[in-house]
Amino acid sequence: MAAVVLDRQSVVPLYFQIQQRLSEQIRSGELKPGELVPSEQEISARLRVSRMTARQALKSLCSRGLAYSQRGKGTFVSRMKLEKNFRQLLSFSEEMKDRGSRPRSKVLAFKRIHPDEEVAEALHLGPAEEVIFLRRVRIADSAPLCIEAANLPARLCPELLERFEPSGSLYRELAEHYGLQVHMADEVAEASVATGAEAKLLRVRRRSPVFRFTRTAYLHTGQPIEFVESTYRGDRCKVVNRLTRHLEIVS
Amino acid sequence: MAAVVLDRQSVVPLYFQIQQRLSEQIRSGELKPGELVPSEQEISARLRVSRMTARQALKSLCSRGLAYSQRGKGTFVSRMKLEKNFRQLLSFSEEMKDRGSRPRSKVLAFKRIHPDEEVAEALHLGPAEEVIFLRRVRIADSAPLCIEAANLPARLCPELLERFEPSGSLYRELAEHYGLQVHMADEVAEASVATGAEAKLLRVRRRSPVFRFTRTAYLHTGQPIEFVESTYRGDRCKVVNRLTRHLEIVS
DNA sequence: AAGTGGTCTAGACCACTCG
DNA sequence: GAGTGGTCTAGACCACTTG
Numbered sequence: 001m002a003a004v005v006l007d008r009q010s011v012v013p014l015y016f017q018i019q020q021r022l023s024e025q026i027r028s029g030e031l032k033p034g035e036l037v038p039s040e041q042e043i044s045a046r047l048r049v050s051r052m053t054a055r056q057a058l059k060s061l062c063s064r065g066l067a068y069s070q071r072g073k074g075t076f077v078s079r080m081k082l083e084k085n086f087r088q089l090l091s092f093s094e095e096m097k098d099r100g101s102r103p104r105s106k107v108l109a110f111k112r113i114h115p116d117e118e119v120a121e122a123l124h125l126g127p128a129e130e131v132i133f134l135r136r137v138r139i140a141d142s143a144p145l146c147i148e149a150a151n152l153p154a155r156l157c158p159e160l161l162e163r164f165e166p167s168g169s170l171y172r173e174l175a176e177h178y179g180l181q182v183h184m185a186d187e188v189a190e191a192s193v194a195t196g197a198e199a200k201l202l203r204v205r206r207r208s209p210v211f212r213f214t215r216t217a218y219l220h221t222g223q224p225i226e227f228v229e230s231t232y233r234g235d236r237c238k239v240v241n242r243l244t245r246h247l248e249i250v251s
Numbered sequence: 252m253a254a255v256v257l258d259r260q261s262v263v264p265l266y267f268q269i270q271q272r273l274s275e276q277i278r279s280g281e282l283k284p285g286e287l288v289p290s291e292q293e294i295s296a297r298l299r300v301s302r303m304t305a306r307q308a309l310k311s312l313c314s315r316g317l318a319y320s321q322r323g324k325g326t327f328v329s330r331m332k333l334e335k336n337f338r339q340l341l342s343f344s345e346e347m348k349d350r351g352s353r354p355r356s357k358v359l360a361f362k363r364i365h366p367d368e369e370v371a372e373a374l375h376l377g378p379a380e381e382v383i384f385l386r387r388v389r390i391a392d393s394a395p396l397c398i399e400a401a402n403l404p405a406r407l408c409p410e411l412l413e414r415f416e417p418s419g420s421l422y423r424e425l426a427e428h429y430g431l432q433v434h435m436a437d438e439v440a441e442a443s444v445a446t447g448a449e450a451k452l453l454r455v456r457r458r459s460p461v462f463r464f465t466r467t468a469y470l471h472t473g474q475p476i477e478f479v480e481s482t483y484r485g486d487r488c489k490v491v492n493r494l495t496r497h498l499e500i501v502s
Numbered sequence: 503a504a505g506t507g508g509t510c511t512a513g514a515c516c517a518c519t520c521g
Numbered sequence: 522g523a524g525t526g527g528t529c530t531a532g533a534c535c536a537c538t539t540g
Contacts, residue, residue, distance in 0.1 A: 033473070034473070052303075056380070061266075068471060068472070068473070075280070076472075078473055079472070079473025079474070088399070125340045161418045168443050181393050183493060184493060185494045186491070186492070186493055186494075187491070187492045187494060188489050188490070188492075189440065189489065189490040189492070190485065190489050190490075191442040191443070191460040191461055191462045191485035191486060192442070192457075192481075193265075193460050194443065194462045205443075209442040209443045209444050209460060210442055220319055221319070221327075222284070222285070222319075222328065222329055222330025223330070232442075234441065234442035234443060238439050238440065238441050239439070239440040239441075239490065239492075240437070240438070240440075241437070241438045241439075241490075242435060242436070242437055242438075242439060243435060243437075243494060
């Protein structure tokens with residue numbers, strides 16, 4: 001928080017520049033867990049911004065989980081260990097790259113079909129609407145990790161069958177060619193054991209532990225864009241969550 | 252958003268009163284999914300508050316997932332179905348009451364012990380610090396649901412052994428007698444199969460599917476307050492999550 | 503008493519969307 | 522061009538925490 005100056009011509013908002021600088025200081029260890037972050041007044045004075053802007057920077061820092069505020073005391077660097085990608089929605093490809101693995105896929109099916117009722121309901125489809133169906137075995141570090149069956153409304157991604165290379169990243173394709181940004185997803189996980197067919201594809205013994213996931217992904221408007229059912233090897237993955245006690249987070 | 256007036260003498264902030272009114276209109280169906288929420292300017296004019304206050308009310312609404320904003324277009328009622336207690340941290344007792352079940356517990360152990368290394372690390376304990384250890388079978392609707400083993404720093408809840416009725420709600424006890432509010436938790440879930448001993452306690456067959464959870468709960472300061480290992484019957488529970496794509500939620 | 507975050511005001515300019 | 526949300530300013534009063 002020294003005599004560094006802000007770029008007031010930049011398209012990057014001031015509060016965001018400040019938040020990024022503080023994040024950097026926390027990550028580098030310059031600001032340690034439990035320590036006081038510069039106060040609103042201090043930021044305001046040193047960086048010559050209004051107090052509301054300083055405040056917005058600190059709120060942004062808190063909402064990212066890097067700090068927390070206490071009335072009358074100050075804002076402190078959070079003591080939580082921040083796992084990377086905690087609670088973040090990532091595609092399989094992104095997740096694997098994050099871990100330093102090279103993701104691969106074996107495509108089992110890629111076609112346009114009439115969906116069953118569960119899929120049609122989850123995707124809010126009209127009566128005769130079709131979906132693009134993509135079923136793949138996902139491979140990480142030369143061993144199968146999961147079987148994944150995705151359904152997308154055909155209406156929202158025309159010519160996906162012709163255009164998309166089905167072993168690649170679906171989320172990237174949706175974003176780059178259709179402007180469809182996945183914003184959030186609801187996911188249900190169950191504990192189960194592998195069927196004979198699954199065991200063969202996943203190269204495990206029959207009745208080995210597996211996770212079964214059912215995921216519906218949405219655009220930020222609430223439009224469902226993808227319904228996925230997947231089966232993960234229980235010995236190769238964990239589900240990591242961060243739970244908060246109050247949804248009533250005020251601003 | 253009619254001619255209702257705000258209570259300017261109330262200790263409840265104006266932006267919160269406005270947010271609550273809008274939430275109420277959404278819940279009651281007066282504002283329907285996909286519809287426009289009154290704009291910042293409109294709220295500002297009708298309720299005679301500054302635009303920043305109106306803005307704070309709308310942001311608060313968005314952060315609760317009830318609405319979303321689009322630059323240049325407006326703020327819309329979210330189309331997501333809002334499941335109750337989605338992503339919320341609940342104690343077993345609270346969760347069961349929410350579902351309309353009467354929770355019961357069979358206490359297997361309740362004592363003060365020296366923790367192993369994993370527990371000591373998770374709870375940030377000093378060298379010789381002890382924990383309160385509580386192991387219970389949790390029962391819902393007359394059938395076992397899970398085995399739960401909790402560890403709490405003895406330093407933070409002195410006389411818990413003497414005071415607490417171990418079949419009751421631990422979170423309530425922590426809040427009411429020690430002023431310790433659980434704020435968030437990190438949780439890891441694994442898919443596995445029941446051991447012989449677990450199968451007996453849970454009344455299922457050996458090698459039945461189970462979830463194994465490891466949870467560390469924190470106060471809002473980041474102080475760890477509880478470390479729990481639990482084993483849930485796979486046939487009696489699901490894990491429901493809401494994932495968001497960007498952690499970079501700005502304010 | 504001094505410092506902190508929480509709330510609030512009354513303006514301002516901008517980029518964006520839509521008709 | 523009119524309306525929207527995104528950012529920013531320069532003040533203000535308050536409740537809370539700590540010395």
